[in-house]
Amino acid sequence: MTRPSNGSSKSFDASLLEDDGSLDLALMVSDHPVLKSCGQALLAGISEVNQMIQRCGPWIAAKDFPPEGTMEVNKMVSEALTKVQDDMQRLDDLDLDLLKPEWGDRDSVRMARKSLIGFGQVMTQRLESLKNHLAQPVAKFSSMLGEKKQFTTFYAWDSDGIEATKPGDAVNGGEDPEERLERERSRSRDAKGKGEERSDESENSEERKWNRDTPHFQWTKGMKLGAAGRYVVKKKVGEGSFGRVLACVDETTKHAVAVKVVKGVPRYKEHAHAEAELLREILRCDPGRQSFCVKLLGEFTHAVAHCCLVFELLDISLSDFMRDTDDRGLLLRDIRTIGSQMLQCLHFLSAMGLTHTDIKCRNAMLKDSRGDMVPHPRKDGQELKRLRRCEIRVIDFGGAVLKKERHSRHIGTRQYRSPEVVLGLAWDEKTDVWSLGCILLTLYTGQRPFPVQSSLQHLALMQRVIGNLPKDMVKLAAAGGSLPEDVVVDSRGGLQIQRKLSDEAQELLNLAQPLEQRVLPQHGSFLKLLEGLLAAQPEKRLSAAEALKQDFLSSEPVE
Numbered sequence: 305m306t307r308p309s310n311g312s313s314k315s316f317d318a319s320l321l322e323d324d325g326s327l328d329l330a331l332m333v334s335d336h337p338v339l340k341s342c343g344q345a346l347l348a349g350i351s352e353v354n355q356m357i358q359r360c361g362p363w364i365a366a367k368d369f370p371p372e373g374t375m376e377v378n379k380m381v382s383e384a385l386t387k388v389q390d391d392m393q394r395l396d397d398l399d400l401d402l403l404k405p406e407w408g409d410r411d412s413v414r415m416a417r418k419s420l421i422g423f424g425q426v427m428t429q430r431l432e433s434l435k436n437h438l439a440q441p442v443a444k445f446s447s448m449l450g451e452k453k454q455f456t457t458f459y460a461w462d463s464d465g466i467e468a469t470k471p472g473d474a475v476n477g478g479e480d481p482e483e484r485l486e487r488e489r490s491r492s493r494d495a496k497g498k499g500e501e502r503s504d505e506s507e508n509s510e511e512r513k514w515n516r517d518t519p520h521f522q523w524t525k526g527m528k529l530g531a532a533g534r535y536v537v538k539k540k541v542g543e544g545s546f547g548r549v550l551a552c553v554d555e556t557t558k559h560a561v562a563v564k565v566v567k568g569v570p571r572y573k574e575h576a577h578a579e580a581e582l583l584r585e586i587l588r589c590d591p592g593r594q595s596f597c598v599k600l601l602g603e604f605t606h607a608v609a610h611c612c613l614v615f616e617l618l619d620i621s622l623s624d625f626m627r628d629t630d631d632r633g634l635l636l637r638d639i640r641t642i643g644s645q646m647l648q649c650l651h652f653l654s655a656m657g658l659t660h661t662d663i664k665c666r667n668a669m670l671k672d673s674r675g676d677m678v679p680h681p682r683k684d685g686q687e688l689k690r691l692r693r694c695e696i697r698v699i700d701f702g703g704a705v706l707k708k709e710r711h712s713r714h715i716g717t718r719q720y721r722s723p724e725v726v727l728g729l730a731w732d733e734k735t736d737v738w739s740l741g742c743i744l745l746t747l748y749t750g751q752r753p754f755p756v757q758s759s760l761q762h763l764a765l766m767q768r769v770i771g772n773l774p775k776d777m778v779k780l781a782a783a784g785g786s787l788p789e790d791v792v793v794d795s796r797g798g799l800q801i802q803r804k805l806s807d808e809a810q811e812l813l814n815l816a817q818p819l820e821q822r823v824l825p826q827h828g829s830f831l832k833l834l835e836g837l838l839a840a841q842p843e844k845r846l847s848a849a850e851a852l853k854q855d856f857l858s859s860e861p862v863e
C-alpha cells in the first residue's frame with residue numbers, strides 16, 4: 305500500500321495510489337454488505353484519485369494552474385473526500401454485535417473493517433494533499449469570480465418571472481430547479497425583523513451556481529472547532545443545502561452537541577447569523593423550554609468563512625426515521641404525542657408572530673429514536689417501531705417570517721405547501737398548520753400525501769384528497785393573476801386543469817384516495833383533527849391553539 309503522505313506537507317507526492325492487496329483481501333474475507341459496498345467504492349475511487357493526481361501533478365510542478373481545470377478538479381477532490389469520509393463513517397458505525405453467520409466470523413469482519421479504514425485514511429490523506437495544493441489558486445480564481453459578480457444583473461425580488469434555471473442546476477437529491485430557486489429566494493431574504501428585502505441579497509444564476517458548487521466544510525474525526533478547540537468532531541450527522549452538521553463533544557461541558565458548519569459563502573454566513581439571532585430570541589421567550597424548538601447553545605466562526613451554530617444533539621429526523629423503518633409509520637399514540645408537541649411549537653411561534661414556513665418531516669427531529677418492534681396495528685403481518693421516548697424538536701428556522709415582514713410568494717417545500725401558497729394568495733401562520741397535517745398523515749399511512757413535482761399536479765391532487773378548492777379562493781387567485789400556468793376557472797367557478805399531466809402524475813392522481821378513506825373507521829377523532837388541519841381555506845383551518853383542544857389529543861387513542 306502507498307505510504308501515507310502528509311496532507312499538509314509542501315511537497316506533492318505525484319506517485320499513484322494503489323491497492324497493495326488490502327482491499328482485495330477485505331472483500332474476500334467477509335460478505336458483510338457494508339464492507340462490500342465500502343470496499344468496492346474505495347476500489348473504484350482509486351482510479352478517480354489517480355486521474356486527479358495525474359491532472360494536477362504538472363500544474364503543481366510548474367506552479368501554473370488553468371482556472372477552469374483547477375476549479376473543476378477542486379470540486380472533484382471535495383466530492384471524493386465527502387464520499388470517502390462517508391464510507392469511513394459507515395465502517396466506523398458498523399456494529400460487530402449484529403452479524404449474520406453468512407457474513408463471516410467476527411474476527412474476519414473486524415480485520416476486513418480495519419483494512420478498509422486503513423486504506424480510506426491513506427486515500428483521505430492523498431486527497432487532502434491535493435486540496436491543499438489547489439487551495440491558493442482556487443482562492444484566487446474564486447475572488448476573480450467575486451469581482452465579476454459586481455457587474456452582473458440581480459433578480460428583482462417581487463417578480464415571479466424569474467429566470468428559468470437550467471436543467472443541470474437540479475441539485476439536492478433531485479429537487480427540481482424551480483423548487484431550489486424558490487427555496488433560495490425565500491432563504492436569502494433579510495428574514496429577521498427588518499421588514500423588507502434588500503435587492504442586493506438576491507442571487508444571479510452565476511452566483512447561485514458558485515454558491516451551490518462551493519463545497520461543504522471538510523471535516524475529519526478528532527478535528528477541533530471553536531475557541532481553544534472546544535468542540536471535538538466525532539462524526540457527521542446530517543447535511544443540508546447550507547451546511548454540514550457534525551456531532552461533537554463539548555470539551556467544556558463534556559456534553560455531546562451538534563455543530564452546523566455553514567458553507568463558506570458570504571451570503572449563507574449572513575443568513576446563518578440571522579437564524580442564530582432568531583433562535584436566541586425564541587430561547588429568551590421560552591425559558592421553560594416548552595416550545596419544542598431546537599435549542600441553540602452557541603455560535604462561532606471557523607476559519608473566517610464558516611459560521612458555526614451549536615445545537616443540542618438530536619437523533620434523527622422523522623423523514624430519516626420513516627426511511628429506516630421502511631415507511632411503516634408510527635403507532636397512533638406516538639403520532640398523537642408528536643402532533644401535540646408540534647402544535648405546541650406552532651402555537652408558541654404564532655404567539656411570537658412567527659411562521660416557520662418549512663414544516664416538514666425533515667425539519668422535525670426525534671430526540672431519541674430507540675424503540676421496540678410491535679405488531680403493526682394497521683398492516684397485517686407487519687411490525688412497526690414503538691418509540692420508547694417520544695420527543696420532538698423543530699429545526700431549521702432559516703426561512704421563518706415575522707408577521708410584519710414581507711411575505712414572499714415562494715415559501716416552503718413543495719410537497720408540504722398549503723393551497724393558499726400554491727394559489728399565490730396571502731398566507732399566514734395557518735400555512736404551518738397545513739404542513740403539519742401533511743406530516744401527521746404521512747406518519748399514519750407511511751406515504752407522503754402530496755408527492756408532487758408541480759403546482760398543477762399539486763392542485764389536482766389536493767382536489768382529489770380534500771375535495772374541490774373553495775370558489776372564493778379560486779376566484780381570488782384568478783383575479784390576482786396568480787393561478788399556475790394552464791389552470792383556469794371554469795363556468796361554475798371551479799378549477800380546471802388544461803394541460804395533460806404526465807402518465808406517472810395521472811396514475812398517481814387516479815390512485816389517490818380521499819382523506820376519509822385513508823383513515824380507519826375506528827380512528828374518527830384522528831380524522832377529525834386531520835380535516836381541521838387540512839382545511840383548504842385558511843380561515844376555516846384550525847389554529848394551533850384550537851387544534852390542541854381536539855379530542856384526539858386529549859385521550860389515549862385506540863390503536
Ligand SMILES: Nc1ncnc2c1ncn2[C@@H]1O[C@H](COP(=O)(O)OP(=O)(O)OP(=O)(O)O)[C@@H](O)[C@H]1O
Binds near residue numbers: 545547548562
Ligand atoms: N441538532 C441536530 N442534531 C442532529 N442532527 C441535526 C441537528 N440539526 C440538523 N441535523 C441534521 O442535519 C440536517 C441538515 O440540517 P439543517 O436542516 O439545519 O441544514 P440546512 O442546510 O439548513 O438544510 P436545508 O437544505 O434543509 O435547508 C438535518 O436534516 C438533520 O438530519
